[in-house]
Amino acid sequence: MTVETLPLVSTLGVILAGGRSSRMGVDKSTLQLSGASFLEQAIKRFSELGISNYVISSNRIDGALTDRLPQIGPLGALDALMHRADRLVGVDSIVVVPIDMPLFPADGIKQLCEYGNEKQTSCYYQNHPMPFFIWLDACFAQILTKQIDAGILSVRALLEKLSAKELKYVNDQQRQNSFFNVNTPEQMQQIQSWLQN
Template sequence: MANDQILNHSQLALNATIGIVLAGGQSSRMSTDKASLKLKKQSMLDISTTCLKKAGVDEVYVSSSLHGGLRDLFPNCGPAAALVSSIKQLKLPEETAIVALPVDMPLVSSQLIHDLLAASLYEKRTVHYTDHSHISEYIFPCVCRVNNRLISKLSSTIASGGNLSMHALLEAHDALKIPLDKKFEKMMNTNINTPQQWQAFLKTHEA
């Protein structure tokens, strides 16, 4: 959805949910735009967008001016800064649930996101997954509940040169960790950061 289609308070339905595909990274190790890579004739961006919609998200936005989406107010500062930038521009009501999904996680299922979103709506908290043994945390996908005062504070920190990791962002939101079913761990651990990883991925998933 392009910038001129950004919702305002009066257009957003009560309890509406928002999805943000994080697609504005430099993709320096891949040496090409990850969002445009295609799996079975479908781009990674389209796969991510479709996944969010199937999960029940009401509106989906893209954090990347390259793809006609939201511009990054804090370029080259990482995914947490890009997420803060998107939330700041959307001007959403307090407690709106926002699902954040990187464009390079094509194996994440809509069911996985649906369950995470349901947990956030039930608990009324920011949530993300942890493995079943609670040893490892999965930063993405995550559901953030809008706290505009906190977003303003984090924006000021980033703008003044401070670093913000996704872990720190989730900690700031007092995120609840949801145990992940073991059958989903493989899809969460798939890395597509280099041309070699992409070609290996295609060999097992394009057939």
């Protein structure tokens, strides 16, 4: 599917690939689907949107952004990013996509970016805290630090603190399966069977 390229030079893409993959048994970023790894597919979706500036959050992938604070999930990736000023030059927003949602389409990311950049606000999809878009206003780093210090590590709680807008998901293709998470070999088999039908 071809998606119209957006002028997203000031939006940084973040690929969350730092999970332990304990239930899967292998690093999920290396899983193959339709001839490409999950990581390759995530990078391709950003490329389709004109997002050439991206980081991979992982403690296992060479050159990736590593956590300063271990084992606190997606907020750990955001914390690490906020402490890398070199990666934030010219950046006013970030869009965060987990590695284990391989069916989430580029146009779904596009909707988040278009709304978030136009309104200069954080946003996500109704009933689905991931993927999500963060507008990097002056308060973001402080709010993130307070959440981590309080031990409140859920993405949904962070989005609520940011007064993020909840958007309706509009996508005709793979509507039912876009948000499907692959965490186990059985879920990998399920997703492969969907693509074969």
